Amino acid sequence: MAGALALQARGLRKAYRGVVAVESLDLEVEPGTVLGFLGPNGAGKTTVIRMLSTVLRPDAGWFAVAGVPQDQPVEIRRRVGVLPESAGYPPGQTGEEWVSFHAELFGRPRDDARATARRLLAEVGLAERGGSLISGYSRGMRQRLGIARALINDPQVVFLDEPTLGLDPMGQLQVLELMTGIAREHGVTIVLSTHLLAEVEQACDRVLILHRGRVVAQGTVAEVARRAAAPRRGLVKVPPQLRIRALEVLAASEAVAAAGAGDHPGELVLTMPGGAAPDNAASLALRRLLEADVPVLGFALEGGRLSDAFLTVTEDR
């Protein structure tokens, strides 16, 4: 299965008692990719992950994971690691016992399972607490424990469903660094489902946005941001005494509409009309100002970030 796509899906569909959770999902992910899997609550992210990890059966469609088709679920489970959303942990077991138990379920002999558990716990920063009962673990430690369990089979694809949910900013950062470090070190494909767009911009190569069970945008982070949320506004800073002059110059331009920015006497708001290439329109407007001897002290385009794209594609259509 060398050279196979890490993930491939065609027309996946899943409904719960008539309510469609995922509809016509098509997906292709290259090996080694860190995919940001975005969508509002109820968009179907967890359902997709559960289908691809074979714990839920799709109603329709086809998929393959690491080149293994869906009709071989056991083989798929040997190749994937999953950190489920809101996973439960047995409070009466130690972290090492729990990871070791799961390693044995993957067929490792008992001694090997224990050694693997210790190695992975060290890798996720729980070496010191491996022998403690899980009931004493913080939320962040439990997430690390879950990540260790997700790696016990040296997976080719790792699904992380909201790995930073409920963590404080420091905990989020630590889990994110841990995850990207593992991705680099092990060369695995990672699917990161999250609401934290900054995480995705920071850690992911590609992004897929799901809304009401359908894919509404996918590509590299830059592509999605550019395509879905092209900037339509810009802020120009000029000397306050030349503000009127600047407005007159820009009024003659068809590419943009300009207006004063409220309480800020040296600032102008440029609005690029829909359909126009925003970069070109802004460049043209700035050139006009410079040609009219109006110094441009600063310029920034608004929008164009992943968060803008997310809001654009997930607002009710």
Added chain:
Amino acid sequence: MAAVGDRPVGVGRRAWMVVAERELRDLWLAGRGLPLLLAYSVLLSVTSYLVAANQALNFLEQREAVSLTLQVAVAVGALLVLLGAADSVSGERERGTLESLLLSPAPRRALIIGKGVAALSLWAAAWAVSVPYVWYLARGVGVVGVAVASGLIVGSLLALFLAGYGLLISTILSSNRLSLSVSLFALLALYAPTQMPTAVQNSWIGELLLRVDPFTAGLRYLGRLIINGHSPGQDAGWLIGPIVAAVVAASLALAAANRLTLHGGDQG
């Protein structure tokens, strides 16, 4: 690569053994196995005391005292299995630990067998506790051997039946509370035929009902062996109900295991 259903990979232990060991540890070291066994011991002590006292006052024949204690030991011991089995899968669902189990390549059937073994261990422990009571009461009338052997056979059949039934219900239902409620309701329904008027019990439909119901059939069999002094083979027909029920319930539980999956609203 190893065949599916046995050892997931390489030379590790069989998956059902791994699950059974984990479940046994959880049940007996950190769970409710010991409290349940303690409650069972108290119940058996009270029962033995009462029947011994009644026997001393000549209200009960000694054989009746043995039979009554044996029936309580078997029925309540089997009930413990139901309590353990009914919680096994639905409890994992509620605690959010089922998904992690389902993500392993271990066959679903192995997960259910491992949990079933742990539930059946409650019966094994209960029976071990009840043997001294039975011996004490039965030693004067020479039925110690038959009481212990028949109690073990009938109790094991009922325990297997209730383990299969509890696992089946637990696999199907999402809520632990619902699973326990349905299981206990069914158990009460199984005891109901014992409350029928004697005339109805002696009619052909009454006897059919008593024979089909694994509980009444098993307990009747014990009564006939101990009180009436029948040979084990003489009333073997009464064991058909418990045997069929045990086989059917265990088979259905294993069949349902193959369809074990997450439900829509299940947490991680």
